[in-house]
Amino acid sequence: MQRTVTRVGVVGWGAIGRTVGQVLAQGRLAGAELTCVVDNRPLHDIPVPQATLEQAIEECDLLVEAAGQSFVREWGTRVLEAGTDLLVASTGALTDDEAAAKLLAAGPGRVYFTGGAVGGIDLLQAARGLGGFRSVRLTTTKLPATLEQPWMDAELLDRMRTATGPVEVMRGTARDVPVKFPRSTNVAATVALAVGDPDRVEVSVVADPAAVRTRHVIEADGDHGSYRFEVDHVPDPGNPATSRIVPHAVLRGLAAITGTAGQIL
Ligand SMILES: NC(=O)C1=CN([C@@H]2O[C@H](COP(=O)(O)OP(=O)(O)OC[C@H]3O[C@@H](n4cnc5c(N)ncnc54)[C@H](O)[C@@H]3O)[C@@H](O)[C@H]2O)C=CC1
Ligand SMILES: O=C([O-])CC(=O)C(=O)O
Numbered sequence: 001m002q003r004t005v006t007r008v009g010v011v012g013w014g015a016i017g018r019t020v021g022q023v024l025a026q027g028r029l030a031g032a033e034l035t036c037v038v039d040n041r042p043l044h045d046i047p048v049p050q051a052t053l054e055q056a057i058e059e060c061d062l063l064v065e066a067a068g069q070s071f072v073r074e075w076g077t078r079v080l081e082a083g084t085d086l087l088v089a090s091t092g093a094l095t096d097d098e099a100a101a102k103l104l105a106a107g108p109g110r111v112y113f114t115g116g117a118v119g120g121i122d123l124l125q126a127a128r129g130l131g132g133f134r135s136v137r138l139t140t141t142k143l144p145a146t147l148e149q150p151w152m153d154a155e156l157l158d159r160m161r162t163a164t165g166p167v168e169v170m171r172g173t174a175r176d177v178p179v180k181f182p183r184s185t186n187v188a189a190t191v192a193l194a195v196g197d198p199d200r201v202e203v204s205v206v207a208d209p210a211a212v213r214t215r216h217v218i219e220a221d222g223d224h225g226s227y228r229f230e231v232d233h234v235p236d237p238g239n240p241a242t243s244r245i246v247p248h249a250v251l252r253g254l255a256a257i258t259g260t261a262g263q264i265l
Contacts, residue, residue: 006258007035009051009060012067013043015239016089019247020064020254021047029251031258035060039067057082062257064250069093069182077102080109087112087253089246091189092178095198112257114250117243118187118216120229122265124194133222136201138174138191140184141166141215144207146241147184166208174201181205184241187216195220214243 010021017037024034025047036051036059037043043050053075056063062085065072072093079086080103091113094100103111115121127133144160147169152160159167170177174192178185185205192198213232220227233243256263 006032006062006254007060008032008254009036009038009056009063010034011038011053011056011063011065011071012089013037013039013046014066015236015242016247016250017064017066020066020250023247023251024254029255029258029260031260032062032254038063053079057084060084062087062254064254065089066247066250069178072103073099076111077106080106080111082109084109085112085257086110087114087250087257089114089116089250090182090186091116091193092182092186093189094193095175095178095189112253113190113193114246114253116186116190116246116249117214117231117233118190118218118229119231120218120227121190121194123227124191124218124220125196127220127222127224127227128196130224131222132197133195133200133220136191136195136218136220137204138188138201138219139204139206139215139217140187141206141208141211142184143211143214143235143240144209146214146235147181147205147207149181151180160207163207163209165210166206168204169207170203170205172203174198174203177203177205191218214240 010017034048036056037046038056064087066089069090069092072090174188175198178189188203192201215232218229236242236244
């Protein structure tokens with residue numbers, strides 16, 4: 001049987017989008033080709049034309065979102081209503097119940113989410129079939145500079161900048177935290193998507209000057225079992241808020257969507 005090739009547009013040519021786009025442009029993912037790139041700044045040296053979002057929706061079967069939470073909130077529904085599929089990296093956009101419900105109900109395009117920087121999401125989601133979890137905890141530890149936010153007061157910024165060890169900069173739930181760290185804590189929202197409840201996921205965000213690797217620890221406990229997933233990622237050199245593995249998680253998802261045989265679902 002002849003498989004069709006999925007025409008993919010990448011929205012956001014940064015740490016994630018650039019790697020995803022280059023792999024696609026080099027023909028390294030059978031069943032998918034890079035058609036265009038959308039970014040809100042002019043790009044040079046890209047392997048395909050830069051397009052407007054309207055053009056990309058017209059030309060592509062699927063858009064990979066690697067731009068930011070605000071793109072998902074503003075344009076996600078529009079993409080899906082035009083019949084284009086959307087693979088979302090900025091899962092933090094989904095912590096707003098109303099926005100999430102709209103996105104999940106929109107179509108005929110289909111929305112997908114990358115597991116991104118965390119593993120074990122498949123099992124956390126599978127456990128919903130057994131009644132879910134009593135408790136779910138996520139601890140994210142990153143370099144202090146990647147966690148600085150405009151809302152932080154001088155005292156907290158000073159503690160982060162002069163820290164010689166770990167400093168907890170926020171404790172909350174997966175509903176509160178991704179809004180406060182829009183470029184750094186999508187994993188909290190991804191865990192919430194998997195367990196189906198952002199209020200159930202307790203999140204601790206830790207700044208640590210020794211965290212040359214970004215650490216995410218998920219601990220979940222239920223009647224059916226206890227789970228602990230821990231990852232230590234090398235950050236992207238150009239954007240240390242994002243781990244180098246993330247575009248490859250996106251590509252793995254794309255391979256599954258485009259029907260490459262042998263994918264682990
Ligand atoms: N799900 C996960 O585990 C992870 C998700 N992320 C999220 O993925 C997204 C992309 O991450 P990175 O590639 O590291 O970001 P980046 O900052 O390196 O690149 C973002 C790119 O998107 C462009 N952009 C921003 N807003 C745009 C808009 N409205 N329309 C078009 N282009 C726009 C920027 O000009 C930039 O080129 C971020 O929201 C980030 O927080 C990052 C790491 C892990
Ligand atoms: O890349 C990572 O390790 C995680 C990250 O930035 C996020 O959760 O937004």
